[in-house]
Amino acid sequence: MQNLRISLVQTHLDWQQPDANRERLTALLAPLEGQTDLIVLPEMFTTGFTMSPNEVAEPMQGPTLAWMQAQARLLGAAICGSVVIEDAGYRNRLLFVTPEGEVEYYDKHHLFRMANEHEYYAAGTRRSIIEYKGWRILPQVCYDLRFPVWCRNRDDYDVLLCVANWPSPRRMPWRTLLLARAIENQCYVVGVNRVGEDGKGLEYSGDSLLVDFKGQALLDGPAREPFIKTGLLNGEDLKQFRHNFPVWQDADAFTLSDMDETQP
Known part of the structure; x- marks a missing residue:
């Protein structure tokens, strides 16, 4: 397992303006050319956390996927990063x-009922693992972290990526849940959140973090x-820690029997 460079992008988002957000991100990401292996954007990075999917949803083969591939x-x-997609519902x-244009995806499973997300979006049923450069990555979206x-x-x-x-x-x-997930799962955790105010007047502090398998913050930028x-994920350090402190061997076995856990 080679080391993995990972870039956390904590940014403002223009409310329900995909073109403006893609344009801003194009400029912001340009200095990362050749400097990183994985770039992580916030949830709904083209729109903000909107409950108006009928106004902003894209098909899977839409402009944002094309932009990401480019x-x-x-x-x-x-x-x-996550996007509002229309596919058997929203x-x-x-x-x-990936740089080769390959696409994998994960649909948010736990929908945030306090914002009525479950009334507008269909919940995902797949717990997917993405393999990239020898690393196994568990993608999660916002409320899933709880x-x-x-x-x-x-x-x-x-790596747990939220x-x-x-x-x-x-x-x-x-912040507490990001550290807890790292400690209990003996893994790196990447949490990327937005900043600024959205169209509903909610304010976001960011607090994006990269946490190691001991719960220590490796990246913690200004709120x-x-x-x-x-930041750098060190594969050998992770392997050695799991070997020396094998908590995972005493974990309780279980299955999520009501879920389709196959990868898409």
């Missing part, structure tokens, strides 16, 4: 695109400010 090829890095879909059973490492992933629009009044749970920071 950016991944140009920058020489995989790129991921989906809050995390897209993961559910440790869904996130539980069954010796099947090395993209979010997590409002600043709940910034302490966001409420946009930033792009790149």
